[in-house]
């Protein structure tokens with residue numbers, strides 16, 4: 454039975470709840486982001502549903518979304534089979550340690566900059582090689598190896614060899630294409646994993662995780678052998694040191710370390726790569742934006758040296774391109790689900806303990822009601838006022854509150870350096886007669902349908 458004052462929503466059927474209606478709406482609209490937007494148009498910005506046995510609330514409008522992000526009662530992570538089967542049956546909770554490590558790198562800007570600049574040089578080198586050939590690149594995944602290598606360096610302290618990179622890259626691409634952030638059939642109907650483990654996605658889910666965990670375990674084994682014998686940076690060496698120094702009962706364990714590395718890879722890879730896909734999609738569709746950014750880079754830096762992170766304030770238009778692309782990307786995403794830790798309220802409705810809350814960032818980043826004029830139009834200037842950067846309150850692609858993304862500084866710095874450096878060096882154009890389309894593909898995070906770009910040296 455529906456709890457009293459539970460948010461309004463579609464009718465619940467026995468056993469499946471609203472799953473069938475949601476599935477049909479999802480099919481009709483193409484993405485879950487648009488399907489839950491439609492639900493919000495019908496029932497209001499907080500929609501109550503039941504998927505299988507789970508009470509699930511979809512949150513759309515910016516007011517309700519921000520209330521969700523700010524409430525401690527509502528900021529648990531799901532503890533169902535979907536969450537625990539990847540982390541050895543346990544919940545992972547070591548955000549603090551990861552944050553500390555990332556902050557260390559963020560604060561030591563020179564270290565971060567050195568890592569990112571090296572990757573940018575490698576991207577430029579690869580593109581130049583393509584120009585010697587036919588100048589055509591796949592603009593949606595040209596960067597993915599380099600993004601992954603940056604995360605590998607953060608994790609282990611070192612770059613990844615070619616063969617190992619191929620192994621990790623394949624596993625990460627499978628992850629991005631086959632796993633949805635909102636859960637899979639087996640997470641809504643857990644008994645299906647015993648009846649049809651292939652059909653309900655359970656086998657795929659477990660096997661991809663096994664491949665990534667096996668990769669990380671191999672790295673841990675290697676790093677353990679040299680732990681203490683030479684100075685090393687990176688999350689795993691820091692964690693191993695911590696494990697050696699803590700005495701007695703502690704939340705630090707090797708399993709937690711593996712799960713946190715897994716989070717670092719899956720949260721950082723797909724999101725950064727896909728945002729870059731949106732950047733280059735819109736740069737091809739709007740050559741005038743590309744030219745204006747190049748003029749800014751030319752007048753501020755010229756061509757004598759590569760852009761640095763210090764240049765971010767001096768290149769506000771390039772920064773605006775990054776922000777507008779983040780808006781376009783996250784505006785199509787459903788964020789990591791949350792769980793009500795105790796009975797609570799949202800937008801005046803009752804939210805029972807254990808309810809899953811699914812925020813749709815579209816209502817805050819890609820909807821007129823959140824103050825965005827002509828929200829579907831790519832317009833970097835919306836972040837500019839009197840020649841300076843001006844960021845509206847509703848621009849929260851990295852979320853806010855206690856669960857806020859831990860990789861925001863890294864992601865923004867990385868995307869900025871790649872965009873500024875590539876526009877300084879190259880021109881990007883559509884292939885004659887086939888401009889890319891804004892075709893969204895659902896995966897772990899939203900991406901644009903793969904497209905090619907023609908690159909020339911400036």
Ligand code: HEM
Nearest residue numbers: 716720721724725728789850851852856857858859860864
């Ligand atoms: C364009 C790039 C990125 C975007 C738009 C993005 C956005 C987000 C969002 C919206 C969340 C959910 C927060 C919530 O539930 O309220 C999140 C969580 C997270 N992000 Fe990112 N992220 C990006 C890149 C990264 C990178 C590069 C890393 C790692 C280096 C990272 C690590 C994480 C982790 C570990 C979490 C989970 C935090 C938790 O469970 O409390 N992200 N991110």
